[in-house]
Amino acid sequence: MGKRIFQEVIAGGLSGLFLVLIYILVRAHFDGAQPGDWLQFAGALLGSGTAVGGALFIERRKRDRDAERGKTTLMDALSAIAHAIDAQGAHLD
16 A cells, blocks of 8 residues: 555656646746746755655654564563463473
8 A cells, every 4th residue: 555655646746746847847938037946946846855755764764663663562572471371381290
């Protein structure tokens, strides 16, 4: 499911980027764009993409860390149960 959502996000982002580029090109043609306008657009695009990518990376890392902690806790609990069963079994012999 995560891969599908990621693909949808990429497709939506690329289609939105395409529409924005078309708008900018049409407006630049009619209004006359300055080089600073293109730099501002590139900077906004780069900044937004970096912010979103960074947030997704951090959230995934948190999720992976939490899952690993859960596995460790479960393994510790199962180990304690196994030791308790072994100790009880030793008393029955």
